[in-house]
Every structure is written in structure tokens, then in C-alpha cells.
Amino acid sequence: MLDARKKNVLLAIVQDYIATAEPVGSRTIARKYKLGVSPATIRNEMADLEEMGFIEQPHTSAGRVPSDRGYRYYVDHLMKHEELTMDEEKLVLNSYLSKVQDVGEVLRCTGNLLSQITNYTAVVLTTHYGKGRFKHIQIIHMGPGQAMVVLVSDSGAVQHRIIDVPDSIGPEDLDTISRVLNHKLQGKSIKNIRLTLIKEIYLELARQKHVLNMAMDLIRDGLDVKTGEKVYLGGIFNILNQPEFHNVEKVKTLLSLLEQEKELSNIIEGVFDARGVTVRIGEELENESIKDCSMVMASYGMDGKPVGGIGLLGPTRMDYARAYAVVDYITSNLSLVMERLLRGRGK
Amino acid sequence: MLDARKKNVLLAIVQDYIATAEPVGSRTIARKYKLGVSPATIRNEMADLEEMGFIEQPHTSAGRVPSDRGYRYYVDHLMKHEELTMDEEKLVLNSYLSKVQDVGEVLRCTGNLLSQITNYTAVVLTTHYGKGRFKHIQIIHMGPGQAMVVLVSDSGAVQHRIIDVPDSIGPEDLDTISRVLNHKLQGKSIKNIRLTLIKEIYLELARQKHVLNMAMDLIRDGLDVKTGEKVYLGGIFNILNQPEFHNVEKVKTLLSLLEQEKELSNIIEGVFDARGVTVRIGEELENESIKDCSMVMASYGMDGKPVGGIGLLGPTRMDYARAYAVVDYITSNLSLVMERLLRGRGK
DNA sequence: GTTAGCACTCAATATAATAGAGTGCTAACA
DNA sequence: TGTTAGCACTCTATTATATTGAGTGCTAAC
Numbered sequence: 001m002l003d004a005r006k007k008n009v010l011l012a013i014v015q016d017y018i019a020t021a022e023p024v025g026s027r028t029i030a031r032k033y034k035l036g037v038s039p040a041t042i043r044n045e046m047a048d049l050e051e052m053g054f055i056e057q058p059h060t061s062a063g064r065v066p067s068d069r070g071y072r073y074y075v076d077h078l079m080k081h082e083e084l085t086m087d088e089e090k091l092v093l094n095s096y097l098s099k100v101q102d103v104g105e106v107l108r109c110t111g112n113l114l115s116q117i118t119n120y121t122a123v124v125l126t127t128h129y130g131k132g133r134f135k136h137i138q139i140i141h142m143g144p145g146q147a148m149v150v151l152v153s154d155s156g157a158v159q160h161r162i163i164d165v166p167d168s169i170g171p172e173d174l175d176t177i178s179r180v181l182n183h184k185l186q187g188k189s190i191k192n193i194r195l196t197l198i199k200e201i202y203l204e205l206a207r208q209k210h211v212l213n214m215a216m217d218l219i220r221d222g223l224d225v226k227t228g229e230k231v232y233l234g235g236i237f238n239i240l241n242q243p244e245f246h247n248v249e250k251v252k253t254l255l256s257l258l259e260q261e262k263e264l265s266n267i268i269e270g271v272f273d274a275r276g277v278t279v280r281i282g283e284e285l286e287n288e289s290i291k292d293c294s295m296v297m298a299s300y301g302m303d304g305k306p307v308g309g310i311g312l313l314g315p316t317r318m319d320y321a322r323a324y325a326v327v328d329y330i331t332s333n334l335s336l337v338m339e340r341l342l343r344g345r346g347k
Numbered sequence: 348m349l350d351a352r353k354k355n356v357l358l359a360i361v362q363d364y365i366a367t368a369e370p371v372g373s374r375t376i377a378r379k380y381k382l383g384v385s386p387a388t389i390r391n392e393m394a395d396l397e398e399m400g401f402i403e404q405p406h407t408s409a410g411r412v413p414s415d416r417g418y419r420y421y422v423d424h425l426m427k428h429e430e431l432t433m434d435e436e437k438l439v440l441n442s443y444l445s446k447v448q449d450v451g452e453v454l455r456c457t458g459n460l461l462s463q464i465t466n467y468t469a470v471v472l473t474t475h476y477g478k479g480r481f482k483h484i485q486i487i488h489m490g491p492g493q494a495m496v497v498l499v500s501d502s503g504a505v506q507h508r509i510i511d512v513p514d515s516i517g518p519e520d521l522d523t524i525s526r527v528l529n530h531k532l533q534g535k536s537i538k539n540i541r542l543t544l545i546k547e548i549y550l551e552l553a554r555q556k557h558v559l560n561m562a563m564d565l566i567r568d569g570l571d572v573k574t575g576e577k578v579y580l581g582g583i584f585n586i587l588n589q590p591e592f593h594n595v596e597k598v599k600t601l602l603s604l605l606e607q608e609k610e611l612s613n614i615i616e617g618v619f620d621a622r623g624v625t626v627r628i629g630e631e632l633e634n635e636s637i638k639d640c641s642m643v644m645a646s647y648g649m650d651g652k653p654v655g656g657i658g659l660l661g662p663t664r665m666d667y668a669r670a671y672a673v674v675d676y677i678t679s680n681l682s683l684v685m686e687r688l689l690r691g692r693g694k
Numbered sequence: 695g696t697t698a699g700c701a702c703t704c705a706a707t708a709t710a711a712t713a714g715a716g717t718g719c720t721a722a723c724a
Numbered sequence: 725t726g727t728t729a730g731c732a733c734t735c736t737a738t739t740a741t742a743t744t745g746a747g748t749g750c751t752a753a754c
Binding site: 384385386387388391405406407408409 | 695696697698699702703704705
Binding site: 037038039040041044058059060061062 | 726727728729730733734735736
């Protein structure tokens with residue numbers, strides 16, 4: 001599709017623009033990238049590349065800038081895949097070693113790591129709660145009339161909630177209910193708990209009438225967990241270091257997007273089914289307010305099933321090779337950490 | 348200290364500047380605020396006020412702008428206290444009614460409310476975990492070799508953590524340990540748990556040797572909770588709507604502060620002991636990067652004891668009267684919500 | 695003590711001039 | 725036929741220069 005020299009010119013333009021954020025002229029390319037031809041020749045090639053839609057000109061007397069399509073071609077065909085430095089890998093491993101207490105903490109830490117290493121804004125997403133499967137429930141008696149429900153899903157999400165209980169119900173009753181629920185709910189999809197189980201619970205607990213009502217209430221209200229995903233952000237203000245965001249209006253539209261977690265999770269969920277790292281460039285993100293941005297994303301998970309995703313958000317001019325390497329390295333480690341966390345060291 | 352007319356002039360300057368963000372000239376005051384005197388007279392008063400340090404001039408041919416000291420005088424002596432509109436109060440109450448499941452959720456919601464109503468950036472802080480007192484612990488058996496520790500403090504914070512346990516320990520053993528710990532730790536300060544209890548636990552469980560080691564490990568590692576406060580932010584990007592932040596450099600220093608949770612919590616913790624709403628203006632915040640900002644803060648709590656604080660961050664030119672009213676209204680409601688949440692409806 | 699009047703200051707805006715980077719095209723060259 | 729030197733042209737960015745206008749401080753009169 002593109003002959004070797006055109007590829008080289010495009011590569012030079014993309015690399016130079018990523019590095020300098022200045023439109024790239026023919027002379028610069030000839031000087032810096034030694035393609036063995038004169039600026040005039042390069043100008044001809046550039047005219048062709050522009051006609052094909054890979055680069056564009058901000059105005060007549062400026063150099064060329066890659067278009068979304070140009071970046072896409074770069075990512076798909078020209079980009080050299082990088083690796084992290086030893087130091088960076090060590091940083092990641094150490095962070096994970098010291099934070100393996102709690103899923104939320106691990107994800108927050110992941111967001112910070114991502115942004116710290118890359119200087120881009122990081123987005124970390126946990127999967128929709130309702131998609132998980134039931135793992136364990138425990139109702140803990142905390143005092144007269146008060147109890148706490150703790151619900152754990154196989155994706156590692158833990159929900160807790162304080163509820164009121166009739167004074168007549170003691171710790172043993174709560175244990176009974178817990179046991180029955182655990183038995184009945186094993187492996188069920190959390191989203192469907194309410195629908196499927198009312199009858200069964202009824203039969204099981206019919207003999208202990210005073211406990212029954214409580215259990216029913218619990219299923220109706222207590223398990224009505226918030227089903228939203230959770231989004232962790234890291235390095236929000238990193239984006240301000242990019243020259244394309246020296247204008248406050250742009251920053252505003254971007255930040256207001258970052259506050260709408262719904263939008264973000266839609267974008268990232270779109271790549272859950274993809275293998276490995278996915279890059280969405282500019283308009284490919286299909287969102288007006290970040291049409292000048294790109295996102296490098298991947299999902300993490302257990303046993304090959306995704307339970308969440310991470311993404312790096314930067315200008316379309318971002319360093320894709322580096323972002324790609326970082327996202328790749330971190331997702332695979334994150335998946336390991338999650339498995340260890342949810343299954344215990346032995347397994 | 349200031350005669351009535353000077354007060355009126357100062358009030359006019361502060362109000363006008365808060366409303367317009369433009370330096371206020373003598374003519375504007377005479378026209379808009381009908382003090383019954385001519386611009387020339389006002390100029391004389393302004394010269395006095397400037398000499399006293401209440402106002403300053405950005406440059407010779409500009410109007411006057413309140414100084415930190417001017418705002419301070421305004422807040423202490425001139426400000427009229429406002430109330431929220433019915434609609435706003437309703438909004439707050441409704442939000443709280445629908446979110447009373449979980450402390451974290453309530454605080455996140457509070458951050459959003461604050462920023463939504465005021466258009467300033469909201470900071471919501473929970474108290475230092477170690478300062479709370481032990482309320483309940485439960486070790487839940489989740490499968491062979493795996494258990495979850497749930498720790499609740501009287502300030503409502505809940506910590507959960509998955510731990511490995513020896514395969515030889517079954518659910519009943521975990522119950523035993525839970526029971527002993529609950530008994531021994533009742534009401535103790537969480538920070539001191541480790542120091543005070545090792546001996547006692549030892550005596551209590553000496554007979555059940557196989558459980559003892561596990562309990563010891565738990566005390567040593569499992570209860571070593573993260574002691575940091577938690578900070579919830581709302582409406583970070585609201586600050587961008589203020590004309591004083593049209594310059595990206597300022598935004599950057601501010602946002603980088605907002606990412607340092609430590610700094611923020613120090614500021615807010617400083618007002619935990621104060622009754623009611625506290626206002627810190629500009630340099631009073633003692634932090635270089637927000638010397639052009641002010642914060643309106645208050646603590647919320649139970650039984651008069653603070654368990655956290657909230658704050659509104661805006662430019663020194665912020666609308667103190669309104670921020671004051673909002674912070675006041677929301678802290679008192681938040682305190683109620685927290686009490687209800689942690690004690691159950693009846694009490 | 696108050697006020698009108700006026701010269702003065704200084705940022706902000708508008709206007710013009712200049713420099714410089716980069717292009718596209720043409721014509722000559724290998 | 726592909727490559728290249730040369731050159732006129734375009735357009736932004738920068739700098740220099742006027743112009744405007746809000747607002748002041750001071751003085752002198754009321």
C-alpha cells in the first residue's frame with residue numbers, strides 16, 4: 001500500500017511530531033532522518049501522503065502533522081515495540097508486592113503507577129458488579145438491632161452494608177441465615193440473586209419463622225447492591241503537561257469527561273473482548289470531547305476472563321510505543337496480583 | 348476600628364469584586380452602591396483603606412481589590428449570613444436519603460453535592476483510621492486456606508482484607524478467634540491494638556494451641572491496617588470556571604496539590620477542634636501553591652466528636668457567604684446521616 | 695469635610711511592519 | 725522517469741508603535 005520510502009517519511013513525521021509537538025517540515029526530515037534524498041523529494045512524498053489522508057497541514061506555511069489515520073497506520077505497521085527498563089519493572093513489582101491487601105487498594109495503586117511511569121492520565125476500571133458470581137456472604141451481628149452484611153464476589157469486589165435487624169434476632173440466627181444463603185447462592189450470578197432464590201429460601205427457612213422475614217427483607221433490600229462499575233483515576237493533572245492542553249477550554253472539556261465515569265467505562269468496556277492491548281485514536285473514540293486524545297487500553301482478569309480494564313489517556317500525539325509497552329506489562333502483572341489476591345498464595 | 352462609611356466602602360468593594368472579578372473603581376461604587384457621596388470622597392476612603400491594608404491596587408490605573416486582610420474583615424464583621432433555597436435543601440436531603448448504605452458512598456456523594464451546589468471544588472475527609480475505636484471484628488472462612496477479616500471502627504470505617512490461613516483451621520476456629528478478639532478489643536483505640544493485646548490473647552487462647560499462632564499472626568499482620576485518612580474530591584474542574592484560573596500554570600500547581608492527599612488532610616484536620624464553620628483565606632492556609640485560594644471548612648461527627656471534615660476550595664475571591672451557608676447546612680446533615688448509619692434507625 | 699476638575703499612569707487593545715518557516719511549482723539534471 | 729535546486733508565495737508569529745480608556749491622586753473651590 002505504501003512503498004518503503006513513504007513509510008519512512010511517515011514514520012519520521014510521526015516520531016518527530018510525537019517528540020516535539022511541532023509540525024514537521026521537509027527540511028527537518030532530510031536533516032534528522034537521513035533518508036538519502038533531498039527536501040524537495042520529501043516534499044513530493046509528503047504531498048502524496050497528504051492526499052492519501054495520512055498527514056495534514058495546520059496551515060499553508062506550516063509543516064505536516066499526522067492525521068488520525070496516520071497514527072493508525074503507524075500503530076498498526078510502523079511502530080517498534082518497546083520494553084520497560086529494569087528500574088521501571090522493579091517499580092511495578094515492588095508496588096504490587098506491598099499493596100496486595102485489598103482489591104481497591106491494588107487498583108488505586110495501579111492508576112498511580114501507570115500515570116507515574118508514563119506521565120499520561122490513567123484510568124482503571126473494575127467490572128460491572130452484577131456480572132460477578134456470588135462467592136460468599138456473611139451477616140455479622142454487631143449489637144442489638146444492628147448487623148453488617150458482607151458480600152464477596154468472585155471478581156474480588158467486596159460490598160459491606162450496615163442494616164437494621166429486629167431485636168429478637170441474635171447472632172446465631174444470623175449465622176443460620178448466612179449458612180443457608182451461602183449454600184443456595186454458591187456460584188450464582190449476582191445480578192440474578194433476587195429473582196431466583198426467594199422461593200428456595202422460603203422452603204429452607206420455613207421452620208424458623210422468626211428468621212424468615214428477616215432473610216426475605218435481606219434479599220429484597222440488602223442484596224440490592226450498587227451495580228455500577230468503579231473508576232480509579234491517576235495523574236489527572238499530567239495531561240496539563242502536554243502542550244496541546246495549554247488552552248484552558250480544552251482542559252475543561254477533558255476534565256469534565258473524566259468526571260463522568262459512565263463515559264469512561266463505556267470506552268474501556270469496549271475492549272474487554274479484545275486480546276492484548278488495544279489503541280483507540282482520536283475520532284475512533286467516538287466522543288466529541290476527547291477527539292484530540294487517544295487511549296491505549298487492555299483488560300485484566302482471571303483465567304482469561306476479564307474482570308476490569310486499564311487505559312492510558314493522552315493526546316493523539318502520545319507516545320504509543322511506550323504506552324503500549326506499559327499497558328501490556330502492567331495488565332499481565334495486575335492479572336497475576338488479582339489471582340493471588342482472590343485465591344490465596346497456594347493455588 | 349473602621350467607621351461606618353469605610354465599612355460600607357469595603358463591603359461594596361468585596362461584594363463587587365466577588366461578583367465581577369474586576370478591580371472596583373470609585374465611580375462604580377458611587378453608581379451601584381448609593382452611599383450618598385461622590386466618587387472623589389470614596390477615593391479618599393479607599394486611599395485610607397489601602398493604607399490600612401484592607402485593599403490593594405493591581406497597578407496604578409486600576410480599581411481596588413480586597414487583600415487577604417480585607418476578606419478576613421469582611422468574613423468576620425461585614426458578611427451577611429445566607430440560607431440555602433428550599434430547592435437546594437431538598438436536593439441535599441434527597442441525596443442523603445437515597446445513599447445511606449455505606450459510609451464511603453455517603454462521603455463521595457457529599458463531595459459531589461458540595462461542588463454541584465456551589466461550583467467550587469469540594470474536599471471531604473474521613474478521620475485518621477487509627478484514631479477510631481474498635482467496634483467489631485469478624486474473620487470469615489471463605490474456602491480452604493482462605494479467610495476474610497472485616498474490621499469495623501466506631502467512626503464507621505470498615506476494612507476488609509483477604510488472608511491466608513493454615514488448612515487445619517476451620518470455620519469454628521475462626522469464630523473462636525473472632526469471639527476472643529471482640530471481647531478483648533471492645534472500645535480500645537485501634538492504633539494501640541497491637542501493643543496492648545498480645546499478652547492477653549495469649550492467655551485466652553493458650554489452650555487451643557493450633558489456633559493461637561494464627562491469632563498471633565493476625566494481630567501482627569492482619570490488623571496492621573492502613574492508617575491514612577481518605578480524601579474524596581468533587582468538582583475538581585469547577586475551579587477552572589473561575590477567571591483566576593484561566594492560566595494553565597496556576598491550574599497545574601493547584602491540581603498537583605489536590606493529588607497530595609496528605610496536604611489537604613492537614614489543612615482540614617486543623618479545624619477539627621473548632622466549633623462550626625472555619626474560613627481560611629489565602630496565606631492563612633500556609634501553603635504556597637494555594638496562596639490565592641481560600642477554604643471554607645467544618646468538621647462533622649457523632650456525639651460532638653469529629654470524625655471527619657469537609658471543605659470548599661475556591662479563589663480568595665470566592666463567595667464566602669454562600670460557601671459558609673452550604674458548608675454549615677451540609678455538615679449538620681452529614682453528622683445526622685452518619686449517626687443514623689452507624690447506630691441504626693431506632694437509636 | 696466634600697466635591698468638581700484635570701493631569702497623569704498604565705494595562706489593554708488595535709494596527710502596522712518584519713521575520714521566518716515551509717510550501718508548491720518550474721525547470722534543469724542524471 | 726525520478727530527483728533536485730531555485731524561487732516566488734503564503735501565512736503565522738513576533739515585534740514595534742499608537743491609541744484608547746478606566747481609574748487614580750491632587751488641587752482648589754465650595
